[in-house]
Amino acid sequence: MSLRQRPVSPIWVGGRPQHGEDEFLVTHPWNDAPVGATSWATQGQVETAIRAAHSIAPEFAATSAYDRAAALEYMRRRIEEEAETLAELISAESGKPILWSRIEVARAASTFRWAAEEVRRMSGEVQRLDTDASGLGRLAYTRRFPRGPVLGITPFNFPLNLVAHKVAPALAAGCPIVVKPAPSTPLAALQLASFFSETKLPHEAFSVLPASVELTKRMVADARLPLVSFTGSVPVGHEIQHAVPDKHVTLELGGNAAALVCADYSQLDWAVERIATFGNYQAGQSCISVQRVFVESPIFEEVKKKLVTAVKALRTGDPFDPTTQVGPLIDVRSAHRVHEWVQEAIAAGAECLIGGDEPAGAELAPTVLTHVPRETRVVGDEVFGPVLILEEVANLTEGLAAVNDSKFGLQAGVFTDNIATAMRAHRDLEVGGVIVGDVPSFRADQMPYGGMKNSGVGREGVRSAIEDYTSERVLVMPDVF
CATH class of the missing domain: 3.40.605.10 (Aldehyde Dehydrogenase; Chain A, domain 1)
Structure with missing residues (x-):
């Protein structure tokens, strides 16, 4: 165009x-x-x-x-x-x-x-x-x-x-x-x-x-x-x-929405595809973009490998190209702010699995970080950029606690095949909506939508x-x- x-x-x-x-x-x-x-x-x-x-x-x-x-x-x-x-x-x-x-x-x-x-x-x-x-x-x-x-x-x-x-x-x-x-x-x-x-x-x-x-x-x-x-x-x-x-x-x-991938989940390729896409689909500029990803220990390494591959495959570029999945941030200042937060996390000890590059104008490469200290802004605040934080949790209890360890509570995604796990997540997660088998970014416009805490x-x-x-x-x- x-x-x-x-x-x-x-x-x-x-x-x-x-x-x-x-x-x-x-x-x-x-x-x-x-x-x-x-x-x-x-x-x-x-x-x-x-x-x-x-x-x-x-x-x-x-x-x-x-x-x-x-x-x-x-x-x-x-x-x-x-x-x-x-x-x-x-x-x-x-x-x-x-x-x-x-x-x-x-x-x-x-x-x-x-x-x-x-x-x-x-x-x-x-x-x-x-x-x-x-x-x-x-x-x-x-x-x-x-x-x-x-x-x-x-x-x-x-x-x-x-x-x-x-x-x-x-x-x-x-x-x-x-x-x-x-x-x-x-x-x-x-x-x-x-x-x-x-x-x-x-x-x-x-x-x-x-x-x-x-x-x-x-x-x-x-x-x-x-x-x-x-x-x-x-x-x-x-x-x-x-x-x-x-x-x-x-x-x-808004918030810093989390996805929890449970070891019982049988469709890991689907989970990884959705997390990669909806952590970045509007350059991360959605209040329910995936920001924090928690994965149970038995499948963590597999998910990590798949997620990096999926993020790398995302098509970035001109918004008017119909194949583009990730466009620019709203302005250059926002891109530099997000990059500053990423570099702050890396300086504090985070490992950058992909991305982390200097912005090109308002465009910022999709980024995945792991081992990120809790006190960094990319974890505790709303990034509003194409950044995913990937962390390992030992079990469901630890995973639910990690999701709740936030001042926000808009929506959360829980990938599980177990109805009991889904019901427990609905009971225990301090969010306005729990999305089972999908990312927190799912929203049907007729359903109630809103959050708890600072959301x-x-x-x-x-x-x-x-x-x-x-x-x-x-x-x-x-x-x-």
Whole structure:
């Protein structure tokens, strides 16, 4: 694909396309070529968007399930119609290989499909109260009602689908939403807003505002946005949480996901292929990328040999080459940070099995380390780069303890053929999700998704997010029975 500068994309303020005062370029991480441009929202445009969301909230909450579902289905259809264009846009602004960008687009379409289906199921719950003498003749009907407008703050690594995971549940719940996308990858979110403008829902209910840090803080603090849904780094997430303790805040803050390969597992080639691929598939820039790998002693040497071979075979290079599996990091600074962490670990005594090279621009060779001291950052923090830490454990008990030895707890993968081991992992692992027979990177967009410890609070996944964006209200009726 020949990267050419696109027209300046408008921002969306209260459902209307506008331009801010200061334009900025969006560049391709692979070669720093311009791939588009948009503008920073002004303080006045931020105020207009918030006021529009606040003002339209009662009307939007009263829209019918039919209208919301129809709009969500329309957006799904538009995503599918523009699938290849969107995939190219994602690869252009994020550097994600086109292979993975196409998958992201398909997932975003599914996210809107699930939201449309959930709207149709939001019928509430009926409970008879004459199960106790004090409730004779009474019936309780419980429904969920929207909490109000949402501020959705999204990261760069999934420029379309993580925006979809804020927007689709909000629209399904009847909540207006203001999205603040990552400044390095705003274009897919802006395109999504244009699709919404074609629906019959009140256009004031959706804004997309590339905004400065200062204006973002003002949006977080604004009482007219009572919900904040943030996906990003731990320090920023905690800053938001502490800044607005009276708001309903959901945080997805990432982790250093682990995979445990048990000696009873019979499909080692599958395990190794999945670990190699999903430790590196977005240059490691996914909060559930495999980072730590623990292998039981009887199979450790075999897995180590296979893993190095599998990582070596990964195709790196131009994101628009359909055979590329590992592209660049989001920028040169990130590549140098990850390389610094790797060199720190090697200096502390780690053995580098493959990789460890100096970055070439924003590209960093996939790296596997072993015998890594616990206190190094590549073990204790979120690398967010193409680095795997491979370590030997004596048995299942030691392996589960090693997985839990982390300040994060998003998801973990356990490769085992033993149902009892799977159930024990589910019981003992301090994570939001345990994936059996696969890597922690597996995510179905309809399932609950979120973490424990420093990995955040609340759950995404369409139904779970709708529950976060709504609150229960009970109606008690007399003389029913």
